[in-house]
Amino acid sequence: MDKNVIISLKGNQGARGYFGDDLELVTEGRYYKKEGAYYITYNESEVTGMEGTTTTLKIHDGVITLMRTGAVNAQFVFERGRKHLSYYDTAYGAFTVGVFTNDLNINIDENGGEIWVDYKLEIDNNKTGENDFYMQIREVGQTNDKCCG
Numbered sequence: 207m208d209k210n211v212i213i214s215l216k217g218n219q220g221a222r223g224y225f226g227d228d229l230e231l232v233t234e235g236r237y238y239k240k241e242g243a244y245y246i247t248y249n250e251s252e253v254t255g256m257e258g259t260t261t262t263l264k265i266h267d268g269v270i271t272l273m274r275t276g277a278v279n280a281q282f283v284f285e286r287g288r289k290h291l292s293y294y295d296t297a298y299g300a301f302t303v304g305v306f307t308n309d310l311n312i313n314i315d316e317n318g319g320e321i322w323v324d325y326k327l328e329i330d331n332n333k334t335g336e337n338d339f340y341m342q343i344r345e346v347g348q349t350n351d352k353c354c355g
Contacts (some may be wrong), residue, residue, distance in 0.1 A: 207316055208238040210346045213248050217339035229254070237318060237343050242266060244314055246343055250274075263321070263341075265312055270323060284323050286310050294329075304328035318343035 215231045235248030243266035248258035258277035263270055270284040277297060282305045283290035289306040308324040324338045 207283065208236065209318075211235055211237040211246070211318060211343050212346055213246065213343075214342040215339060216341075219335060219337045234346070235343075237345075248279075250276075265314060265321070268310075268312065270310065270312065270321065284310055284325060290327070301330050304331070314343065315336070318345060 211234070213231075213233050213235045215229075215233075217229045217238060218306060219229075230252055231239050231251075232246050233251070237289040238245050245264055247260060247262040249258040249349050250261055255272070256276075256278045259274050260276050262273045262275075263272070268286070272280075272284070274280045279304070281292050281297040282303070283292070284305065284307045284309050286309060289304055291302060294301055294303045304327070306326045306328075308326065309322075310324070311320070313319045313324045314321065320343075321341045322338070324336075326336055327334045
């Protein structure tokens with residue numbers, strides 16, 4: 207399985223006591239399965255502030271690993287109820303990021319589907335806020351009847 211897909215992404219980043227701005231993005235990407243894991247890959251744009259970066263999500267056994275390469279290099283692991291540390295490298299410097307996943311919902315199959323993640327971030331051991339993102343993956347040409355939660 208290897209498909210061209212439309213990826214609809216909606217996210218929110220907020221600090222303590224503040225509901226942040228929503229980010230919405232619709233882009234083309236690839237969706238494939240390899241060694242029992244599903245992969246979603248797409249190129250970031252200036253809308254996300256990460257132009258020149260490729261984002262890949264690996265979904266396997268209830269865990270989502272988000273990998274970014276290019277202008278930004280990072281790997282975040284989302285696993286319900288667990289905190290994972292990673293290294294975030296940008297043109298402006300590098301820092302340690304802790305990701306604690308409050309909740310996640312994965313509903314994907316060979317045809318695409320949906321992912322939702324609710325998580326907290328820590329940068330260099332300082333809490334930075336509550337975040338979530340919702341992603342819908344559908345084959346190019348399919349209708350988008352319930353995008354973006």
